[in-house]
Amino acid sequence: MVPFEQEVEALIFASEQGIRAEEILYCLQAAVDANIEETEVLKIIAAIQQKYFHGNLAIELVKINNGYQFLTKKAYHPVVSQLQLQRSKKKLSQAALETLAIIAYRQPVTKLEIEQIRGVNCDYSIQKLLDKELISIAGKADTVGRPLLYATSNQFADYMGINNISELPVMAELSNAANSIGNEQE
Numbered sequence: 001m002v003p004f005e006q007e008v009e010a011l012i013f014a015s016e017q018g019i020r021a022e023e024i025l026y027c028l029q030a031a032v033d034a035n036i037e038e039t040e041v042l043k044i045i046a047a048i049q050q051k052y053f054h055g056n057l058a059i060e061l062v063k064i065n066n067g068y069q070f071l072t073k074k075a076y077h078p079v080v081s082q083l084q085l086q087r088s089k090k091k092l093s094q095a096a097l098e099t100l101a102i103i104a105y106r107q108p109v110t111k112l113e114i115e116q117i118r119g120v121n122c123d124y125s126i127q128k129l130l131d132k133e134l135i136s137i138a139g140k141a142d143t144v145g146r147p148l149l150y151a152t153s154n155q156f157a158d159y160m161g162i163n164n165i166s167e168l169p170v171m172a173e174l175s176n177a178a179n180s181i182g183n184e185q186e
Helices: 005-014 021-031 038-054 074-086 094-106 111-118 123-131 154-160
Strands: 059-064 067-072 135-140 148-152
Touching: 005 021, 005 038, 005 067, 021 038, 038 059, 067 074, 094 111, 094 123, 094 148, 111 123, 111 148, 123 135
Parallel strands: none
Antiparallel strands: 059 067, 135 148
């Protein structure tokens, strides 16, 4: 067994969100008083990934948003989906999803800009997205009244299962003839 493998595994398991290699290194140095380098931590993480990849286990160690976390293997997604359906209270409404999509693609963006795109008031959706920590306040705009700017958070990447915002589909990929309304000339 690789030295500190169990400690690293415990840190990843205990973390509610993805944990970065730098955080693991800090915890090891502080708790175990170990003289260890980040490259060694990355080797330990790779060993743990191999252990779970080759093992006959339902979980695997995955890197998401520059952090590491244990997730269910894809083979078990159908059964886990049933659990998620039962716990759909945390599911986002259509309005919240639309608001989140606008923020993701136009960030940083003001509430007024979101409302102009959606055509309706977005106070409730923005508040729900802030409560779920999928978006954050990214500052204030340099316009009259200095409105708040909204952007996606690190939790957004976890929620979407991506490493960063550049992995979102390009708008051109989302539009096709089947999705269009009216004539192209309009």
